[in-house]
Amino acid sequence: GAGVSQTPSNKVTEKGKYVELRCDPISGHTALYWYRQSLGQGPEFLIYFQGTGAADDSGLPNDRFFAVRPEGSVSTLKIQRTERGDSAVYLCASSTSGREDEQFFGPGTRLTVL
Amino acid sequence: DAKTTQPPSMDCAEGRAANLPCNHSTISGNEYVYWYRQIHSQGPQYIIHGLKNNETNEMASLIITEDRKSSTLILPHATLRDTAVYYCIVKPSGSARQLTFGSGTQLTVLP
Numbered sequence: 001g002a003g004v005s006q007t008p009s010n011k012v013t014e015k016g017k018y019v020e021l022r023c024d025p026i027s028g029h030t031a032l033y034w035y036r037q038s039l040g041q042g043p044e045f046l047i048y049f050q051g052t053g054a055a056d057d058s059g060l061p062n063d064r065f066f067a068v069r070p071e072g073s074v075s076t077l078k079i080q081r082t083e084r085g086d087s088a089v090y091l092c093a094s095s096t097s098g099r100e101d102e103q104f105f106g107p108g109t110r111l112t113v114l
Numbered sequence: 115d116a117k118t119t120q121p122p123s124m125d126c127a128e129g130r131a132a133n134l135p136c137n138h139s140t141i142s143g144n145e146y147v148y149w150y151r152q153i154h155s156q157g158p159q160y161i162i163h164g165l166k167n168n169e170t171n172e173m174a175s176l177i178i179t180e181d182r183k184s185s186t187l188i189l190p191h192a193t194l195r196d197t198a199v200y201y202c203i204v205k206p207s208g209s210a211r212q213l214t215f216g217s218g219t220q221l222t223v224l225p
Binding site for chain 1: 146148155156157158159160163199201207211212213214215216217218
């Protein structure tokens with residue numbers, strides 16, 4: 001079946017611009033997670049949704065970062081006034097109710113802020 | 115969640131068993147040990163998890179010491195496609211919670 005998909009695969013933007021990153025989880029998965037990964041490091045948690053609501057957003061670095069999941073499936077990570085330090089791979093994962101131990105990851109979106 | 119310690123890198127000959135160690139000396143009674151791997155330019159992939167008993171699936175075996183302070187992931191017959199960064203993570207099971215990744219072990223399988 002289809003896995004987690006993320007679009008775009010690559011995004012290049014200029015400092016100060018606004019970007020949106022999209023995640024399509026596996027159909028039926030109730031939990032959705034966003035992570036970001038800098039070069040040479042492990043993924044770092046940002047936010048996770050249970051259904052439509054953000055169950056834990058403690059990993060968002062500041063108020064320039066925001067994420068939504070209005071219908072409990074697709075999620076969008078929004079970054080305002082991008083900075084060069086936001087450059088990273090943004091990963092999305094989902095898991096199903098009753099099997100939360102296994103998170104399925106997408107291929108990520110590589111964001112480059114010039 | 116408890117902290118884990120892994121060697122930064124390891125090599126293994128193709129066809130041989132790869133044994134990847136992980137220390138988690140501060141693990142709590144309700145925390146499980148999880149292993150994920152990340153092949154270059156891909157998202158992480160779940161491998162296996164366990165509490166205190168040894169576990170085996172089609173990908174690997176997980177050996178957890180009796181005191182639960184360390185564990186070993188075993189890939190019985192490593193192939194070139196097993197070259198990846200392997201992450202050992204501890205967290206409570208049974209709930210949707212974020213994973214806390216460390217730096218992992220870069221395993222290189224040599225031909």
